[in-house]
Amino acid sequence: MTSVEEPARPGERIRDAARTRAEILDVATQEFARAGYDGARVDEIAARTRTTKRMIYYYFGGKEQLFTAVLERAYGVIRQAEQQLDVDHLDPVAAIRRLAELTFDHHEQHPDFIRLVSIENIHGAQHIAGSEKLGKMGSPALDVIRRILASGQESGLFTADVDAVDLHAMISSFCFFRVSNRHTFGALFGRDLLDRGQRAHYRAMLGDMVIAYLTAERTAD
Amino acid sequence: MTSVEEPARPGERIRDAARTRAEILDVATQEFARAGYDGARVDEIAARTRTTKRMIYYYFGGKEQLFTAVLERAYGVIRQAEQQLDVDHLDPVAAIRRLAELTFDHHEQHPDFIRLVSIENIHGAQHIAGSEKLGKMGSPALDVIRRILASGQESGLFTADVDAVDLHAMISSFCFFRVSNRHTFGALFGRDLLDRGQRAHYRAMLGDMVIAYLTAERTAD
DNA sequence: TCACTAATGTACGAACCAGTACGTTAGCTA
DNA sequence: TAGCTAACGTACTGGTTCGTACATTAGTGA
Structure with missing residues (x-):
């Protein structure tokens, strides 16, 4: 901050x-x-x-409005970072991996943001719902995903039927969980998902997972 | 409950x-x-x-001990469900998909449990740490994953270097996120991850993702 | 059936905490 | 430089909330 x-x-x-x-x-x-x-x-x-x-x-x-203001600023920081995304010069596979890695890095670097989002979910996203600013705020990352997906699908590298929002959910879930559930996961399985020595491992795992999903031949849907 | x-x-x-x-x-x-x-x-x-x-x-x-007791029982229910897992008769690919789907179903059916875990993470897993019962409670699902992985790797179907805890994290992250972040995700992207009409779609997506990851040839690690 | 204890109910206290009434001052502008 | 207002501080209040002291009763075993 x-x-x-x-x-x-x-x-x-x-x-x-x-x-x-x-x-x-x-x-x-x-x-x-x-x-x-x-x-x-x-x-x-x-x-x-x-x-x-x-x-x-x-x-x-009041306290309620203060929390909303905190959320608005936190989301603003994220969105601003997403606008720096520049992967159009890469081929689709490299571009998706790069995007996943940037998401991975960003979540890791902003644990407070992750906690705020978890808290907001506990409260049913009522503050987001009541904020004009947050409603209007788009997601630059989504546009990037859309462009890469279109390019990858056009060239036949990617499976055709993948949606941008779904892919964003997939990438986010892995990155978010690693930070948000760090404590219970560590306590129950004795493994710190944020261990520095494991960082590269999990970062590659995310990229491998997403690429594998996008390039695999799909079973009947 | x-x-x-x-x-x-x-x-x-x-x-x-x-x-x-x-x-x-x-x-x-x-x-x-x-x-x-x-x-x-x-x-x-x-x-x-x-x-x-x-x-x-x-x-x-007191309130603190009551919350710990609530957590203990909630985790107990999960662990008990995991012990019902019986996928040893399936081939590794089908077994993993089945396991992922059961995890998916279970998370969907127990949103309260997901919320409790989110809350416990906000508080640094301090109640789990202070509970003897929760510390000793293993994870039957992990044993199942271990068995399936070993079998799949032995037969050459799966890539060799995948760890059971990591795979559990991957499956859990997708299932957990879908429930835990439902509200913020819905408010920001206008898509309800728990929409009944999308259920089969996301369930298949999870299975496809995990299988694709396990069967893809891996880049240099 | 009597006594004892586990289980239960009532009423209250003390601390906490969001929010506010009221008073003050820095700094700008006419 | 007088006066105005945005910016700030102090002290308090009213309601809330966890926790408990004390009284009571159901059921059980001798």
Whole structure:
């Protein structure tokens, strides 16, 4: 997250709406990701900020709206990263593998985001439903997948009947699960899915899986 | 869940420790799955039971231990279902597909369990870590996977270097994600992963994916 | 049938926590 | 430089919520 850090001489009351707002969002992101929506404490967020609880209500209106704002910014970061995707110069197989790997990397690098999404799912995605910003936000990654799929299917490399949203779900599920279920999986099977030494292994496994699926001759559907 | 339902004539105070305990567990499972750990209300659980809050503390000690007990029972149900797995009479390819489909079905049929696991992950799997019962509980499904893999690799049908735990993670991730991320995925991509009309499609997709991965010639590792 | 204990109910307390009433000040602009 | 307002701080409240002290009764074994 874009952390805002300035020395701030003590005793002096500096006014900076943008900085205060951003700092609240930073801390709130951590707190919500740490403890879940109901577990998060507004007082705790305020305490870890250079401002007071009053400001949270001044800028965001309430805990619920604060969580929505946190989600909006977190999704914004993801979407922005997805727009950097540039795999059009690669052949379809290499392009899909690259896309899968970037998704893999991104999930690994943003565990807080994964936790926020898990939390939002526990609450039935009600904050997304109530946010205009999140409703309108498309998914650049989907467009990329669509282009690669079309190209791969046209050249006969890929099986014809694969849908972009489905493929996105397949790639996401593997990347998401690895981060979201790290703790229970580790506790039950004694294996840390985020172990650094296993990183390359799982990254290749994802790519192999997706390519195998896309290039295999399909049984009757 | 094994629901306990008996008429219970009003005004009469019937003593049945086992029934009271089981009823608390049933309701607590629903409440925790509905609202998360911190969102769940002990008073609400008590209210929806034929007994009182006092009994929750009498039998379980506290909210934390109650959640652990809920988790223990939920995992117990899963493990028991896994022990019914009987695919040894099938050839490796059919056996793996059958196993994947059973996992798929089971996740679909137990959304509360999925939610509980998501919640437990938000809290770092601390309840699993603190439970002797859950630590000792193995995974029959893993043994089945091991047997099928060995057989498939021996006959040369499957690629040699696939690990049972990894394959379990792959199958689980797809099945788990479909249920756990249903709401955010639906809100963002306008597609309900649990749509009845799409069920067969996703079920086949999972099987195809796993088989394709296991039978594809692997790139240099 | 009597006494004992496991099981149950009632009523309450103390801490916590989201949200707000009210007062203050920095910094801009006319 | 006077005055205005956006930005900020303090102190409090009202309701909620986990947990418990204390009282009671059903069923069982001697």
